[in-house]
Each structure stands twice: as structure tokens, then as C-alpha cells.
Amino acid sequence: xxxxxxxxxxxxxxxxxxxxxxxxxxxxxxxxxxxxxxxxxxxxxxxxxxxxxxxxxxxxxxxxxxxxxxxxxxxxxxxxxxxxxxxxxxxxxxxxxxxxxxxxxxxxxxxxxx
Amino acid sequence: xxxxxxxxxxxxxxxxxxxxxxxxxxxxxxxxxxxxxxxxxxxxxxxxxxxxxxxxxxxxxxxxxxxxxxxxxxxxxxxxxxxxxxxxxxxxxxxxxxxxxxxxxxxxxxxxx
Numbered sequence: 001x002x003x004x005x006x007x008x009x010x011x012x013x014x015x016x017x018x019x020x021x022x023x024x025x026x027x028x029x030x031x032x033x034x035x036x037x038x039x040x041x042x043x044x045x046x047x048x049x050x051x052x053x054x055x056x057x058x059x060x061x062x063x064x065x066x067x068x069x070x071x072x073x074x075x076x077x078x079x080x081x082x083x084x085x086x087x088x089x090x091x092x093x094x095x096x097x098x099x100x101x102x103x104x105x106x107x108x109x110x111x112x113x114x
Numbered sequence: 115x116x117x118x119x120x121x122x123x124x125x126x127x128x129x130x131x132x133x134x135x136x137x138x139x140x141x142x143x144x145x146x147x148x149x150x151x152x153x154x155x156x157x158x159x160x161x162x163x164x165x166x167x168x169x170x171x172x173x174x175x176x177x178x179x180x181x182x183x184x185x186x187x188x189x190x191x192x193x194x195x196x197x198x199x200x201x202x203x204x205x206x207x208x209x210x211x212x213x214x215x216x217x218x219x220x221x222x223x224x225x226x227x
Contacts, residue, residue, distance in 0.1 A: 004156075034215075043116060043204055043218030044157070089157060102216060104149075106156035 003027045004092050006105035014113050019077040021108050023090030026071065030092040034102065035064060035075050038087045047088070048075070077110075085112045117141065120205050120219035128227055132193040135222045139186055139207030145169070146188040147208075147216065148180055152201040163188055192224070200226045 005024045013019045023033075031052040036044035050057040050064045050073070057064050063076045077084055090105040117140035127133055139146050148160040150173075159172035163182035174180075177195075182188045192199060202223050206216040 006156075009154075036216075036218075041220065043118070043206070043220050044216075045116065045218065046215045049215075091157075102147075102159065104157040104159075106154070 001026075002105075003030075004090055004103050004105040006088075006090055006108050008108050009106070010109040010111065012111045012113055013080050015082060016079045019075075019080045019084065019110055019112070021075040021077075021088050021090075021110065023073045023075075023105055024071060025073075025092050027092070027094060027103075028071070029094040030103075032093040033064070033066060033073050034091045034093070035062075036089040036091060036104075038089065038107070044089055080110075080112045082112050082114065085110060116217040116219065118205060118207050118217050118219035120203075120222050122222055123220065124223050124225075126225045126227065127195060129195055129197060131195050131226075132191065133195065133224065135190040135192070135203050135205075135224075137188045137190070137205030137207075137219060139188070139205075140217050143207035143209050143217070144186065145208045146182055146186070147206040148174075148188070148190050149204040149206065149218075150201050151204065151221075152198075157204065160190070195226045197226050200224055 034049040035047040037047045038044040048062045066073045087107045087109050089107045091102045119138040121136045144165045147162045149157040160174040161180050162170040166182050180190045202221045204221045206218045
């Protein structure tokens with residue numbers, strides 16, 4: 001049973017446009033959400049996070065939106081750049097946060113077209 | 115560079131064999147996590163250690179075991195290997211604080227033939 005779902009295995013976006021990556025979760029105990037970015041032959045790196053007490057968190061070109069009632073979060077990248085081409089993993093944590101046993105989605109491969 | 119070191123980077127072995135993957139966490143981090151990424155799968159949480167003690171267990175097979183040593187490095191032991199164990203194994207560390215961010219190593223790619 002997948003508790004964190006990223007239903008789009010891949011997404012292609014033109015350079016300069018907005019990239020929107022989506023993530024759904026089923027466990028209502030999740031209270032902290034993170035996005036990780038992974039380049040080939042490298043480990044995932046932390047990108048941005050959001051607590052369940054917020055509905056939006058912004059960091060430069062990256063914004064994460066959380067809709068708790070829909071159990072849905074999204075990552076917006078504006079404007080998209082070639083270096084953003086990577087696999088993006090959504091992750092969630094339950095029980096007061098912390099890095100204990102983060103549950104990851106399967107990832108979305110974002111391809112930025114020139 | 116995340117500061118997390120994993121060895122070996124690549125490993126090819128045969129079914130039935132046993133391998134050990136090693137992880138050195140970031141300096142000062144007390145928590146070590148192991149994740150498995152198989153083809154078309156997300157990162158599956160295997161196990162977590164905090165300051166030498168097992169703290170959380172995920173989808174880790176009985177053929178797999180791990181430990182964290184006093185110097186905080188960790189080893190993941192995989193035995194009686196099967197073809198399906200071929201995967202990328204990631205180690206991550208954190209300071210264990212609330213909402214702690216995970217820092218991942220580059221992974222160890224295991225191929226079982």
C-alpha cells in the first residue's frame with residue numbers, strides 16, 4: 001500500500017515555463033512533507049519542505065503548496081531551467097516530524113526542454 | 115558533497131552470496147538510515163539507527179541486517195542474495211533533531227547475477 005503517490009513518472013516542460021509536480025498521500029498522520037531532487041549517479045538532495053500547519057512555503061524559484069483536505073501537495077518551479085532536469089521525490093513524515101522513517105514516493109522525472 | 119560516504123560504489127556478485135555495504139555519516143550526525151531503490155521503485159526505507167541503537171525498522175528482509183558502530187559508521191549486510199536484491203542502496207544521515215533533513219550518500223549499486 002503506497003502511502004505517498006507520485007502518479008506522473010515523467011514530466012516534460014519547456015525552459016522558462018512553470019513546472020508543477022504533484023504528490024498525493026493517504027496517511028492522515030503525516031504532518032511534515034519534503035521534496036528531494038536526484039541527479040543521475042548522485043544521492044537525493046533536500047530541496048524544500050512544508051509543515052502541515054502551513055499551506056505554502058516558498059524558497060526562490062521553488063514553492064510547495066499543501067492541501068490537507070485533499071491530501072495533496074505540489075511543487076512549483078518558476079521559471080524552469082535546464083539544471084532542474086532531475087528526478088523529484090516527494091516524502092512525508094508522521095508523528096511530530098523528524099527524519100524517522102520518511103516515506104517516499106516513486107519519483108517524477110522532470111525534463112526541461114530548451 | 116553531502117558529507118555522507120558510501121562504499122563500495124558498485125558491487126557485482128552471484129546469487130547466494132553475502133555482501134556488506136558501508137556508510138560513514140556526516141560529521142556529528144547520530145542517525146543513519148538505509149534505503150533501497152529498485153528499478154521503477156521509490157526509496158524504500160529499510161532501517162534506522164540512532165547513536166548505535168536500532169530506532170526504526172521498515173521493509174527490511176530477514177536476510178538483511180545492519181548495525182551502527184561506536185564511531186557511528188554503519189554497515190548493511192545482505193545475505194543469501196537473490197536476483198531481486200539488485201538495487202541501489204542509499205545511506206542517509208541526520209542530526210536526529212525534529213524535522214531533521216536527511217543527507218544522502220551517492221549510493222551503492224548492487225548487481226546480483
